[in-house]
Amino acid sequence: MAVNSGMAHLSDTLFTTAIAIYTLAMICYAAEYAFGRRGRIAMTSRTTPAKVLVRAGAGESRDVDSRAPRVTKPISPNRSGRTSAVGDRFGRIAVGLTVIGAVVHASSIAVRGAAVDRVPWGNMYEFASVVGLIAVLAFLISLARAPQIRYLGLFVMLPVILVMFLAGTVLYAKASPLVPALQSYWLAIHVSAAASAEGILMTSAVITVLFLTRQRYDKRVAARLPVRFPISLGGRLPEPATLDRVAYRAVAFAFPIYTFGVIAGAIWAEAAWGRYWGWDPKETWAFIAWVIYAAYLHARATAGWKGRSAAWINLLGFSAMTFNFFVVNIVISGLHSYAGLN
Amino acid sequence: MNAPRKRPAHTAVLRILRRGWRRLISMRTALVLLFLLAVAAVPGSLLPQRPLNPSKVDAYLAGHGAWGRFLDRLGLFDVFGSAWFAAIYLLLFVSLVGCLVPRIRLHAKAIRAKPLPAPKHLERLPESGHFETSASVEDASAASRAVLGRRWRVVRRDEGGGVRTLSAEKGYSRETGNLIFHIALLAALILIAVGRLFSYQYNFVVNEGDGFCNGVVPDSSRLGRLAQDGAISPAPFCVQLNQFTATYLSSGEPSKFTAKVSYNKTVSAPAQAATITVNHPLRIEGDRVYLIGHGFAPKITVRMPDGTTREDVQAFLPRDPTTLLSEGAFKEYGKQGANTDVGIEGFFAPTPADTGGGVITSVSPDVNNPILGIFIYQGTINATGLPQSVYSLDTTKLSRTGQANLQIGQTVRATNGVTVTFDGWVPWASMQISHDPSQDYLLIAGVAMVLGLIGSLGIRRRRLWLRITPSASDDPSSLTVVSVGGLARSDSGNFSSEFASLLERLEAAVGPAPEPELVGAGRE
Numbered sequence A: 001m002a003v004n005s006g007m008a009h010l011s012d013t014l015f016t017t018a019i020a021i022y023t024l025a026m027i028c029y030a031a032e033y034a035f036g037r038r039g040r041i042a043m044t045s046r047t048t049p050a051k052v053l054v055r056a057g058a059g060e061s062r063d064v065d066s067r068a069p070r071v072t073k074p075i076s077p078n079r080s081g082r083t084s085a086v087g088d089r090f091g092r093i094a095v096g097l098t099v100i101g102a103v104v105h106a107s108s109i110a111v112r113g114a115a116v117d118r119v120p121w122g123n124m125y126e127f128a129s130v131v132g133l134i135a136v137l138a139f140l141i142s143l144a145r146a147p148q149i150r151y152l153g154l155f156v157m158l159p160v161i162l163v164m165f166l167a168g169t170v171l172y173a174k175a176s177p178l179v180p181a182l183q184s185y186w187l188a189i190h191v192s193a194a195a196s197a198e199g200i201l202m203t204s205a206v207i208t209v210l211f212l213t214r215q216r217y218d219k220r221v222a223a224r225l226p227v228r229f230p231i232s233l234g235g236r237l238p239e240p241a242t243l244d245r246v247a248y249r250a251v252a253f254a255f256p257i258y259t260f261g262v263i264a265g266a267i268w269a270e271a272a273w274g275r276y277w278g279w280d281p282k283e284t285w286a287f288i289a290w291v292i293y294a295a296y297l298h299a300r301a302t303a304g305w306k307g308r309s310a311a312w313i314n315l316l317g318f319s320a321m322t323f324n325f326f327v328v329n330i331v332i333s334g335l336h337s338y339a340g341l342n
Numbered sequence B: 001m002n003a004p005r006k007r008p009a010h011t012a013v014l015r016i017l018r019r020g021w022r023r024l025i026s027m028r029t030a031l032v033l034l035f036l037l038a039v040a041a042v043p044g045s046l047l048p049q050r051p052l053n054p055s056k057v058d059a060y061l062a063g064h065g066a067w068g069r070f071l072d073r074l075g076l077f078d079v080f081g082s083a084w085f086a087a088i089y090l091l092l093f094v095s096l097v098g099c100l101v102p103r104i105r106l107h108a109k110a111i112r113a114k115p116l117p118a119p120k121h122l123e124r125l126p127e128s129g130h131f132e133t134s135a136s137v138e139d140a141s142a143a144s145r146a147v148l149g150r151r152w153r154v155v156r157r158d159e160g161g162g163v164r165t166l167s168a169e170k171g172y173s174r175e176t177g178n179l180i181f182h183i184a185l186l187a188a189l190i191l192i193a194v195g196r197l198f199s200y201q202y203n204f205v206v207n208e209g210d211g212f213c214n215g216v217v218p219d220s221s222r223l224g225r226l227a228q229d230g231a232i233s234p235a236p237f238c239v240q241l242n243q244f245t246a247t248y249l250s251s252g253e254p255s256k257f258t259a260k261v262s263y264n265k266t267v268s269a270p271a272q273a274a275t276i277t278v279n280h281p282l283r284i285e286g287d288r289v290y291l292i293g294h295g296f297a298p299k300i301t302v303r304m305p306d307g308t309t310r311e312d313v314q315a316f317l318p319r320d321p322t323t324l325l326s327e328g329a330f331k332e333y334g335k336q337g338a339n340t341d342v343g344i345e346g347f348f349a350p351t352p353a354d355t356g357g358g359v360i361t362s363v364s365p366d367v368n369n370p371i372l373g374i375f376i377y378q379g380t381i382n383a384t385g386l387p388q389s390v391y392s393l394d395t396t397k398l399s400r401t402g403q404a405n406l407q408i409g410q411t412v413r414a415t416n417g418v419t420v421t422f423d424g425w426v427p428w429a430s431m432q433i434s435h436d437p438s439q440d441y442l443l444i445a446g447v448a449m450v451l452g453l454i455g456s457l458g459i460r461r462r463r464l465w466l467r468i469t470p471s472a473s474d475d476p477s478s479l480t481v482v483s484v485g486g487l488a489r490s491d492s493g494n495f496s497s498e499f500a501s502l503l504e505r506l507e508a509a510v511g512p513a514p515e516p517e518l519v520g521a522g523r524e
Helices: A005-045 A050-056 A085-116 A124-145 A147-168 A186-222 A229-236 A240-273 A281-299 A308-330 B009-024 B027-046 B054-073 B083-112 B137-148 B173-198 B439-458 B495-510
Strands: B127-133 B153-160 B163-170 B200-207 B211-213 B220-223 B238-248 B254-264 B272-277 B282-284 B287-303 B309-313 B326-332 B341-349 B352-354 B360-362 B371-379 B398-407 B411-413 B419-435 B462-469 B480-488
Touching: A005 A085, A005 A147, A085 A124, A085 A147, A124 A147, A124 A186, A124 A308, A147 A186, A186 A229, A186 A240, A186 A308, A240 A281, A240 A308, A240 B439, A281 A308, A281 B027, B009 B083, B027 B083, B083 B173, B127 B495, B137 B153, B137 B163, B137 B462, B137 B480, B137 B495, B173 B439, B200 B211, B238 B287, B238 B419, B254 B282, B254 B287, B272 B287, B287 B326, B287 B341, B309 B326, B341 B360, B371 B419, B398 B411, B398 B419, B462 B495, B480 B495
Parallel strands: none
Antiparallel strands: B127 B480, B153 B163, B163 B462, B200 B220, B200 B419, B211 B238, B238 B254, B254 B272, B282 B287, B287 B309, B287 B419, B326 B341, B341 B371, B352 B360, B371 B398, B411 B419, B462 B480
């Protein structure tokens, strides 16, 4: 049960390093995004270089943006908005850094687990770190399947770095063994299911924000209204319908995992606390978030609720889940007070 | 013009009822009810709840006056037992049943139905494409059927003029999964209700060395409405706490709680040994015995005013969950009405530390030279005869005769000649017997829910049509044309790429035209 302090220290160092690498990656994604746009404006005014035509032409970008971009400039064949040579270089570096960052991040988690000789998600710091890693891995896997989404890396890295920063500062807890209530194999099952679901739902929430941005952008452009900063990012985002579908698919994938996580939690609660459900604040908010995501899935199939309304429900669900993680753990006392923040 | 005929009143009522029913079972209502359910649950986590923590509720009521009483009248201190919370979920329940019954009927029909005939203009479908082949209509049709394989349900139709269509459909089990999920959800709700009605919980505080029996005078209990007090299922059993150990890290964090018990399944059965830890209750035929909490029971010897001595051991309640500084009372009754009761109120500090001025607190839950701090009283302990808490003393009819902080073995003498010796301590454990007859079935329903969800969200519902048009008989250079159109009836997966690869496989299997040419696999 003793803690290996050398390894615990190494884990902390790796964690900080991972944040640093992710930050560099984010800067490169931002550069790709920025240079890409300048590149496109330049291209639309000149004749398009053949090289770009080949790369961004036919099939590969179809799913991201197959319809004509709503710009008043002459239409460029570079429809997905993919990038000048400079932007492309930045994008490649960004992906490389993300992979290195993910490896360092994963080692940090593994070493922490080895240091305390248990699953490395026993407190809020460790849990947040795992959620961040899952979000990054989800992005990298999607990237392997659809390389054209690379320029969206900025919007994935931003929340991941935010979560990890909070984990490393506000939520940080020293490596220590588990309290008796957590000494159960259900910790591995229940918490990993919750972390996976939350990582994926976080990705879905990010995509939903992009969807709302793109929709607002389209509406303003159609009405010939001026487009200011955060909304102006929408010009290079994928089609709203695509974003909406991807956000839905992420929820459709995560929802059964989340349901399983809650049921696993109930089984564990039956063994640990004498009842499978007791409306403990954590349970109550897990229920609230579950109901809201269920409402999202129904809303997407109901006329009049599709699109914008459903998107807001998705964000509401994510807010409930975030509330459950931060506020319920830190502010409201209950049986799930394992934060290690006292 | 005729005046509108007056309908009989009962038809109007029926119509209103029918309209109300339709509205109730609509998806829109279900959505609103889902939101209401989520919103209604919020105060249940933000306000103290009576079933979870009655003393916190009392404190809130005391501190908030009229506002607190107003909230109480709304039932906000027992949200999940309140009538309005029940109203929401019962409406949702009814709405769900009303929605499910017709859907089950529809799905039963859909499962047996043949795929629909091909629409006239396949190119207007969300996904479409066509290719030419030198194969005959018959061969192209057979090869296409082979490509689709067993996962697609396919119907062949002839449209005249030698034109052949194939209608294909797959993913029927998506709706099956959906229905299974919702039926399992309904079953789960019913099972939860049944469990609540028939469940019971008995709580005991047991000093090491003592025992307790199922249903026999518990320290507290919580019974389902249809569970009778003292209900026991299937048979009475007794548990004896032989040894309780708590181990801590040097930081004071707990690392292990273990209760060694022996139990008899029935009164006459031989004793069996078992170990109960926090995540491992003892399961005895339908009942579970849990280790819920623990504390200290100091042992004292009192010499009473009349010269007799008494030995006593009393469980003290932890006031601080991290250091286990505990409080409690001893009540030694003398002759009734003689004002010779000795009452002792005090605290137990497992690892004491002097905070200055002789005020003792505890710095660790681990026991290390513990101190028992006591106030000694004499008089009448229970003047009213009403039940009292065993952990505190009502000092209105008592007068203080002494006080001391004792280490083990030390004795204090009060002004009236009463002496109190701190002999030592034993640990106590709070144990809980729980019974819920429906929870095993509930687990089955839960598993069915997850499986249903996976099917309902993961399975891809697709429709596909092929129209195979023969070559023009008067033009030897013309070829057989295969037009394909597809429709995704669910958003799962990426149908565009599925369709594209299916089209490729179809063309490869049917056999390409002499000059292979893939035309227009675009989406719009």
